[in-house]
Amino acid sequence: MPVSSTLLETPLVGWHAAHGGRMVDFAGWRMPVQYASIVEEHLATRRAAGVFDVSHMGRLTIGGAGAVDWLESLLTRRVSGIEIGRVRYTLVTSDAGDRPVVLDDALVSRDTDAPDGTARLALVVNASNRERVVAWLTSRLPRTGVTFADRTFETAMIAVQGPLAMTAVCGLCKPADATRIQSLGNYRATSAVVAGHPAAVSRTGYTGEDGVELVVDAGAAVSLWEAMYAAGESLGMRACGLGARDTLRLEAGMPLYGHELREETDPSAIGLDLAVNLEGRSFPGASHYAALRNHPSGRVRVGLRFDSKRSAREGDAVMLGERQVGVVTSGSFAPTLGTAIAMAMVDRDAAAPGTILDGVIRDTRQPATVTPLPFYQRDKQRA
Amino acid sequence: MAADLKFAKTHEWVRSEANGVNTVGISSYAVEALTDLVFMQLPPVGKKVKAGESFGEIESVKAVSDLYAPISGEIVEVNTALPGKLETLGKDPYGEGWVVRIKADNPAELDNLLDRGAYESLVGSQPH
Numbered sequence: 001m002p003v004s005s006t007l008l009e010t011p012l013v014g015w016h017a018a019h020g021g022r023m024v025d026f027a028g029w030r031m032p033v034q035y036a037s038i039v040e041e042h043l044a045t046r047r048a049a050g051v052f053d054v055s056h057m058g059r060l061t062i063g064g065a066g067a068v069d070w071l072e073s074l075l076t077r078r079v080s081g082i083e084i085g086r087v088r089y090t091l092v093t094s095d096a097g098d099r100p101v102v103l104d105d106a107l108v109s110r111d112t113d114a115p116d117g118t119a120r121l122a123l124v125v126n127a128s129n130r131e132r133v134v135a136w137l138t139s140r141l142p143r144t145g146v147t148f149a150d151r152t153f154e155t156a157m158i159a160v161q162g163p164l165a166m167t168a169v170c171g172l173c174k175p176a177d178a179t180r181i182q183s184l185g186n187y188r189a190t191s192a193v194v195a196g197h198p199a200a201v202s203r204t205g206y207t208g209e210d211g212v213e214l215v216v217d218a219g220a221a222v223s224l225w226e227a228m229y230a231a232g233e234s235l236g237m238r239a240c241g242l243g244a245r246d247t248l249r250l251e252a253g254m255p256l257y258g259h260e261l262r263e264e265t266d267p268s269a270i271g272l273d274l275a276v277n278l279e280g281r282s283f284p285g286a287s288h289y290a291a292l293r294n295h296p297s298g299r300v301r302v303g304l305r306f307d308s309k310r311s312a313r314e315g316d317a318v319m320l321g322e323r324q325v326g327v328v329t330s331g332s333f334a335p336t337l338g339t340a341i342a343m344a345m346v347d348r349d350a351a352a353p354g355t356i357l358d359g360v361i362r363d364t365r366q367p368a369t370v371t372p373l374p375f376y377q378r379d380k381q382r383a
Numbered sequence: 384m385a386a387d388l389k390f391a392k393t394h395e396w397v398r399s400e401a402n403g404v405n406t407v408g409i410s411s412y413a414v415e416a417l418t419d420l421v422f423m424q425l426p427p428v429g430k431k432v433k434a435g436e437s438f439g440e441i442e443s444v445k446a447v448s449d450l451y452a453p454i455s456g457e458i459v460e461v462n463t464a465l466p467g468k469l470e471t472l473g474k475d476p477y478g479e480g481w482v483v484r485i486k487a488d489n490p491a492e493l494d495n496l497l498d499r500g501a502y503e504s505l506v507g508s509q510p511h
Contacts, residue, residue, distance in 0.1 A: 038444045039419045243445055310422040310442060333421040333444050340421075362440070362447070364424075 010055035011156050011221035021241060027128035029056040032241040041244035042335040045207055046376075048236030049162030051228050052245055054206075058130030059151045059215060060123040060137070066145030067119045074140060075108055076267070076276040076283055079121070082110045087187040087202050089275050091267060092125070093285045094136050100285025101263040103136055104129035105255070105275070107204060109189050122200070124157075124213075126257045156221030160228060160237075161211035161248075163378070168232040169194060169201075169212055181212065195227035206245060208252025208376055250341060251334050253303060253374030259314060259329045260301055260343055266292045269345070270301040271373070299326055299345040303375055304359065304368035309333050311340035312359030312366060318344050319358040319365065325350040328359060334375060341375050342368065388477065389493060390502035391453040396477065397496060404460075405485050405493070407453060409441070411476040412506045419444040420473075423466040425483065430458045432485065434492055439482070452485065454492045460484035 007030040017023060021032030032053070034041060044050055062071060072079040077090035087109040093100050104125050111120040125133045134150050141148055160169050170178035177192035181201055184190060189202035197220035205211045216224055229239060246256070255261045260270050267276045267289060278290050304312070311331040312318075318326035326346030334341040342359065350357060353372050358365040388396045394413035398406045414420070422442040432438045432452035439450040461483050465471060472480040487493070497505065 033445070034418065037419055247444060308422070310424075313447070333419075333442075335444070 008056070010053055011218045012053045012055065012225055015222060015225060016053065016239075016241075019239065021239075024242075026242055027056065027126070029127055031056055032239075034241040034243040035239055038241070038243035038247060039333075039335045041238050041240040042247050044236055044238035045162045045209060045240060045244060045248055046336050047163070048238075049160060049164045049168055049211070049232055050207070050238055050240035050244065050248075051225065051232060052159040052161065052240050053156075053225070054159050054213065054245075055152075055156040055218075055221065056127040057152075057157055058123075058125040058127060058133065059155050059157065060125065060130075060134065061149050061151050062121040062123065062146065063114060063118060064146045065118050066142060067121055067147075070140075070142060070146045071108065071121055071123075072281075072283075074137065074283055075106075076286075076289075077108065078277050078279075078281065079108060079110075082108075082121075084110050084112055085189050086110055087189050087204055089187075091272070091275055092123075092129075092133055092136070093283060093289075095284035095288075096136070096139075100288045102261060102265055102267070103263070104133050105257055105261055105272075106133070107202075109202060111189075111200070112191070128258060154218055155215050156218050156224075157213060157215050158221070158225060158228065159205055159207075159211065159213045160232075161205045161207040161209045162237070163210060164232070164235045164237065165209065165211035168228060168235055168237055169214070171231050172227055184212075195224050197224050199224070206252075206254060207248035208254070208374060209248070209378055246330075247332050247335060250330055250332055250343065251336055251374065251376035253343070253376075255301070255343075256330060260345075266296075266298060268293050268296060269298055296348075300348055300351050301329070301373075302326075302344055302346050302351050303371040303373045304328070304331075304342040304344055304357065305337070305371040305375065306340040306342070306359065306366055306368045308366055309338070309340055310361060310366055312342045312344075312361050312368070316342075317360040318346055318350075319360060320347075320350045320355070325357065331359070336376050340366075340368075341371075343373070346370075388499060389453070389496035390499070390505075391451060391496055392505065393449075393451040393453075394506075395451060395453045395482075397453045397493065398477075399490075399493065400484070403487050403490060405454060405456075405487055406481050407483050407485055408476055408481045409450070409472060410502070410506070411473075414472045414476050414480075417441065417443045417446075417448065420469040423469060425461050425463070425466060426458050428458055428461055432456060432458060434495070450482065453496055454485060454487050455489060456485040456487040458483050459486045
């Protein structure tokens, strides 16, 4: 498929094209889906490390004396009291219509304070939702006290993931920074100089592996990427496209907006209770989500593991005997497991682990077992 | 690739054998473009197929693609070893990687297919 020239590009687009990246339109961005083999990129990340250009993700910054209170009123996770260097997974909800909707899922983090002592916060949102999240937040911006900026185009974001990711990243830092990065807990962030470039470093990711995500100035992206690639190659690191990113997150049981998570999703039904803190809070839709939590109904998210390598895909029906009990939200061959897996929304009476269901793949039924998520969990002892 | 092959625009190749039987496979271009093959569904021997209609499926990590019959006829032989050894498609697409053999209803249909040069210029103008 020819790729339109009107697509947005990351600072690394030239590198991708020069290294065999198969460029596709992803949420309006020209992005590599793979370089050579999705399976090889996936397995390199599980065994060694993968480096991913995730600059298409939206990077928003919030500052000013009112920043904490303002975000506290808008996000499903608590922001007041968030410590410097802490990252939280949150939903962004709006109640502008008849009923609240989930606009996106995001990471909110608190950076070191500004020189005037006011808080600085950051939000990382999905590329597909960036514009509407920016529009929604802008519509709720108070007249004074909060500054809000979309820094997506001034910065780049590189994820380094896998058992050797920390080795690769810390090898590009001076000892003090390396030590600080090495000692970061999960969902903690710091700033450091990596390969000579000031970077925001967070121990987060979307693969089920250990690793970090780095945000640098757009002008530093190619230099940092090439340094990372050069340092990582001997460790078995591979550059990975969005194809491997998707199979990795699927094995890790992570929801993806537009698939498992949608505007009308009840977060409880997809296992995201922890992303919605209702204790004494009043973000958009809080009472609606509280009522849903107290009266669970509707379909729930499950994992499906097929016996075959053949995968059900998004939109395929899930059957229990002759009854349709659900729909697949994501599905693929899982390179680490060697079989096909899927996530699906199914009726509660068909959701118990061990239940045998059928995925309907182009008129053929393929049996699958309801499997607890995640499908894949890294050996944390190894780290 | 061998010069005696003909190609469909949908990337299947055909080699005419004796007695009106035609061997059908998937071009090396298509195999390379698909990458990460995980599954293949083939028809039973005896099935009647029509030119341009799907006779099987090939699935990669990213997507499912149909295999289209380049000519009408009856499936007289199926490479049953292939679905268990999909890497053969990449290693030897015009030999061991053959997919089915079709007894043609109308050998004149072969004239509708592309020769090697025409196929190469077709795929040469297509980005992967």
